Amino acid sequence: MIFFREKRCMSFSWDSQGGYYGVLAQRRGERVAIRRTWHEQASDQATISEMLAKGIATLGENRDIPLIVGGNVSRVFFHELVLPAMSPENLARALEFEIAKLTPSRLEDIHWNYRDVGPAEGEQRLIRLLCMPADEWQRWIEGASGLGRGVDVFMPASAALDPILAERQVCLSPEGDDALYLLEPRDGGGRSVRLVKSPMEVQDAFGLGPRPLACERLTLGELDSASPEQARGFAPAVVLAMYGLSRRFASDRKQTADVPRELRPRRHGMLKAVAAMLVLYLIAALAFMTIRSIHRSNRQIGEWKNYDRQLKAELARYSAGGDVDARLVELKTALLQAILSRKSVPDALVELTTSLDHRVFARRLSWSDGKLNVYLTAKTDSPDTLLALSQSDFFDKYTLVKRESTGNMLTYQVDLEQKDYFTRGEEVLNQQRSGEAGILVPPPRKIQKSPPRSRTPSTSFPDGGDLPDLDNPPRLPVGDDPFRLPSGGFGSLPLPPAQLPAEMAPLGDPPLSDLEKMPIPEDTPREER
Amino acid sequence: MASETTSGRRYLLYGLLIVGLGIGYLFMFSNMGFPSIPFGGDIASESSRAEATRAELVKQQKLYRHRLEELAQVRQLASFVYPADTDANAIVRQIEKLAYDSGMSYSSLRRIGGRSEENSFLRTEEVTINGQVDIKQLAIFLKEIENSRPLLEWSMFSVTPRPNQPSPNLIYISGRIKAYLLTDEAGALLSGEVMQ
Numbered sequence: 150m151i152f153f154r155e156k157r158c159m160s161f162s163w164d165s166q167g168g169y170y171g172v173l174a175q176r177r178g179e180r181v182a183i184r185r186t187w188h189e190q191a192s193d194q195a196t197i198s199e200m201l202a203k204g205i206a207t208l209g210e211n212r213d214i215p216l217i218v219g220g221n222v223s224r225v226f227f228h229e230l231v232l233p234a235m236s237p238e239n240l241a242r243a244l245e246f247e248i249a250k251l252t253p254s255r256l257e258d259i260h261w262n263y264r265d266v267g268p269a270e271g272e273q274r275l276i277r278l279l280c281m282p283a284d285e286w287q288r289w290i291e292g293a294s295g296l297g298r299g300v301d302v303f304m305p306a307s308a309a310l311d312p313i314l315a316e317r318q319v320c321l322s323p324e325g326d327d328a329l330y331l332l333e334p335r336d337g338g339g340r341s342v343r344l345v346k347s348p349m350e351v352q353d354a355f356g357l358g359p360r361p362l363a364c365e366r367l368t369l370g371e372l373d374s375a376s377p378e379q380a381r382g383f384a385p386a387v388v389l390a391m392y393g394l395s396r397r398f399a400s401d402r403k404q405t406a407d408v409p410r411e412l413r414p415r416r417h418g419m420l421k422a423v424a425a426m427l428v429l430y431l432i433a434a435l436a437f438m439t440i441r442s443i444h445r446s447n448r449q450i451g452e453w454k455n456y457d458r459q460l461k462a463e464l465a466r467y468s469a470g471g472d473v474d475a476r477l478v479e480l481k482t483a484l485l486q487a488i489l490s491r492k493s494v495p496d497a498l499v500e501l502t503t504s505l506d507h508r509v510f511a512r513r514l515s516w517s518d519g520k521l522n523v524y525l526t527a528k529t530d531s532p533d534t535l536l537a538l539s540q541s542d543f544f545d546k547y548t549l550v551k552r553e554s555t556g557n558m559l560t561y562q563v564d565l566e567q568k569d570y571f572t573r574g575e576e577v578l579n580q581q582r583s584g585e586a587g588i589l590v591p592p593p594r595k596i597q598k599s600p601p602r603s604r605t606p607s608t609s610f611p612d613g614g615d616l617p618d619l620d621n622p623p624r625l626p627v628g629d630d631p632f633r634l635p636s637g638g639f640g641s642l643p644l645p646p647a648q649l650p651a652e653m654a655p656l657g658d659p660p661l662s663d664l665e666k667m668p669i670p671e672d673t674p675r676e677e678r
Numbered sequence: 679m680a681s682e683t684t685s686g687r688r689y690l691l692y693g694l695l696i697v698g699l700g701i702g703y704l705f706m707f708s709n710m711g712f713p714s715i716p717f718g719g720d721i722a723s724e725s726s727r728a729e730a731t732r733a734e735l736v737k738q739q740k741l742y743r744h745r746l747e748e749l750a751q752v753r754q755l756a757s758f759v760y761p762a763d764t765d766a767n768a769i770v771r772q773i774e775k776l777a778y779d780s781g782m783s784y785s786s787l788r789r790i791g792g793r794s795e796e797n798s799f800l801r802t803e804e805v806t807i808n809g810q811v812d813i814k815q816l817a818i819f820l821k822e823i824e825n826s827r828p829l830l831e832w833s834m835f836s837v838t839p840r841p842n843q844p845s846p847n848l849i850y851i852s853g854r855i856k857a858y859l860l861t862d863e864a865g866a867l868l869s870g871e872v873m874q
Contacts, residue, residue, distance in 0.1 A: 474741075479798075485755065494832040495817075512839060513839070
C-alpha cells in the first residue's frame with residue numbers, strides 16, 4: 150500500500166570476498182535508525198542460504214519485518230534510459246531491445262529487471278535497467294529458498310538509489326576492490342559512474358571518506374563507532390534498509406518485484422484474515438440488508454395483494470345479488486298493487502246502506518270484484534229513492550237495469566261498479582315509483598250519511614288536487630281501518646315479530662364490521678384508513 | 679518477469695466473468711427465474727389498487743345498506759300477504775277460525791281450483807263459502823275478513839234473503855274469498871338469499 154510505510158526493515162548484501170552484511174533499521178518519523186548490524190565472513194563451504202539464516206537469526210527473526218536481499222552489487226550492471234511513459238508490457242519489450250544492444254550475451258543468459266526512478270524531461274521517464282548473469286540470479290534465489298521465510302525484494306543497492314541519497318555521491322563498491330565506482334548525481338536525473346582510486350579521494354561521498362555512512366537522516370547506532378573500512382562494507386545494506394523504509398518501496402515493489410511466488414512473504418496473516426472477514430462481513434451485511442429489504446418490500450406487496458383479495462372477496466358478496474334492486478322494486482310494486490287495488494265488500498254494503506232511503510230494501514245482492522247487481526224494493530215511488538245512490542262517488546258506474554211496479558211496490562235492478570277505492574293510492578304509488586313521495590294514507594273514515602254530491606265520476610280526489618284533502622278524505626271500510634298506516638308510510642309500520650316468517654328474519658347489518666376488522670398493511674398512512 | 683502479476687489478475691477476471699455467466703445461465707435457462715426486486719412504485723401501485731377496491735367496497739356497502747332498507751320496507755308490505763310456503767289448507771283453517779270467532783255457521787267452506795299466478799311474485803288461493811247465516815254474525819265475519827292479517831279479500835259475494843225462514847235475520851250467502859301468497863321467487867328475494 151502506497152499510503153503505508155514499514156516501520157522496520159531488514160536488508161542483506163555481500164561482496165566478492167565472501168563478506169556478508171546485514172542491518173535491521175527502524176523508522177522514526179523521517180529518520181532511519183540502525184538498530185542492529187551483522188557481519189560475518191563466509192567460509193569456503195558456506196552457502197548464501199546458511200549465511201543469510203545466520204544473519205536473520207542474529208538480527209532477530211520476525212516474519213513481519215520486510216526483508217530485502219541486495220546480493221553482490223559488483224555482479225549487477227545498471228544502465229539508465231529515458232523512455233516515454235508506456236505500459237509495463239511495452240516497456241518490457243523496449244528494454245529487451247535495449248539489452249540486446251548493451252550486451253553480447255544471449256537474453257536467456259541474463260536476468261534483468263528495471264526500476265522507474267522518476268520523471269525525466271518532458272513526459273518521459275527515467276528507467277534504471279538492471280542486468281546480472283542468470284546463474285548469479287539463480288544463486289540468489291536458491292540462497293533465499295533455504296531461509297524458510299519470504300523475501301520481499303531482491304534488489305541490488307545501486308538500483309535503490311534515488312530518491313534515497315539523491316543529491317549525494319555514493320560508492321557501493323565492497324571493501325578490498327581495487328576499483329571504486331562512484332555513482333554521481335547527474336543533471337536531469339540519474340547517475341553517472343566515475344572511477345576513483347582511493348576511498349579518501351572523495352571525502353563526502355556516501356560509502357567513502359572517513360565517515361562513509363554519515364547521513365543527515367540516518368542514526369547509525371553501533372555503526373557510528375565502526376572503522377571506515379568496516380562501515381564501507383555496510384553501505385549497500387544501509388542503502389537498502391533506507392530504501393525499504395521509504396515511501397517508494399511500497400510502490401516500486403509492485404513494479405519491480407520479480408520474487409518467485411513461493412518466496413513471497415506471507416505476512417500479516419491475521420490482519421489479512423481479519424480484513425477479509427471484515428470485507429466478507431460487510432458484503433454479508435449488505436447482502437442481508439438488501440435481501441431483507443427485498444423481502445420486506447415483497448411482504449408489503451403480498452400484504453397489499455392479500456388485502457386487495459380480501460376486499461374483492463368481500464366485494465363479491467355485495468355484488469352477488471345482480472339485479473336485486475330492480476326485482477325488489479318489482480316486488481314492492483306488485484305488493485302495493487295487490488294491497489291498494491283491493492275492493493271492499495263491507496265498504497260497498499255500508500255505502501249502499503248509507504246512500505239509500507230507509508224505505509228502500511235490498512232483496513238480492515251479488516258482488517263480484519267490485520261489480521254489484523242489486524235488486525231494490527221501495528214501497529213508494531219517491532222520485533229521489535235512488536238519487537243518493539246514483540250520486541255516490543263511491544261507485545264509478547250506476548246503471549238502472551230494470552224498474553218494475555207491482556201494486557204499490559217498486560222493484561229496481563241496479564248495476565253498480567265500485568270505484569277503485571284506492572285510486573288515490575295508485576297515484577301515490579306512481580309517485581313512489583318515481584321516487585317523489587312515500588305512501589300517503591288517508592285518515593280514518595267517519596261513518597256519516599253522504600250529502601248530495603256531484604254525479605261526476607272521478608278518478609282522483611273530490612277536489613281534483615294531487616294531494617289528499619284531509620278535510621274531505623276518501624272513504625275507508627267501516628271499523629278499524631286495515632290500511633291505516635302511520636304518517637311515515639309503510640316503511641315505519643311496526644310489525645309484530647310473531648307475524649314475520651322465519652325466512653324473512655332480518656338480515657342484520659351489512660358486514661361493515663368485517664371491513665373494519667380487516668387488517669390493513671402497516672405502511673398505510675393512518676389518515677387514509 | 680513483471681507481467682506475472684498482471685496475468686494472475688487477468689485469469690481472476692476471466693474466472694469471475696465465467697462464474698457470472700454461469701449464474702446468469704442458471705437463472706435464464708432454469709426455472710429459478712430472475713429474482714424480482716420490488717421498487718417503491720410497486721408497493722404504491724398495489725396499495726393504490728387496494729385503496730380503489732376498498733373505495734368500491736365502501737360504495738357497495740352503502741348500496742347494500744340502502745338495499746336492506748328497501749328490503750325491510752318490502753318485507754313489511756309482504757306481511758300483508760301469506761308467505762310462500764303457506765299451505766292452502768292453512769288458509770281454509772284461518773277462514774274457519776274467523777267464522778268461528780264471528781259465531782257464524784255455514785254450509786260449506788272449501789278450497790277451489792289450484793293456485794293461480796298473479797305475477798312472478800304473487801299467486802292466489804280461493805276458498806268458497808256458502809250457507810244460511812245470521813245477518814249480524816255475517817257483519818262480524820265480514821269485518822273479520824276485512825281486518826285479517828295476512829289479507830283476505832272477497833272476489834265474489836252474493837246475498838239472498840230467505841223470507842220464508844222463521845227468523846228474518848237469516849240470509850243465504852255465497853262467496854269466494856281470495857288470499858294472496860308470495861311465490862317462491864319472492865320468498866327467496868325477501869329472505870335475502872340472493873343478496874349473499
